[in-house]
């Protein structure tokens with residue numbers, strides 16, 4: 637059983653039609669460090685932000701920015 641469908645969403649780069657790879661990226665924000673997994677295109681190095689992240693962490697980050 638090597639089916640991976642369902643568990644992994646299919647993220648494809650619009651530009652090069654390459655399958656995106658998950659990369660852990662360290663992010664520094666307001667003196668704090670946290671690690672996030674971002675989808676990156678191996679060809680053009682475009683980084684895609686998943687919906688979860690956009691709606692969760694990134695929103696928090698933006699909120700922090702505005703509050704300051």
Ligand SMILES: [Zn+2]
Nearest residue numbers: 649652677680
């Ligand atoms: Zn690409």
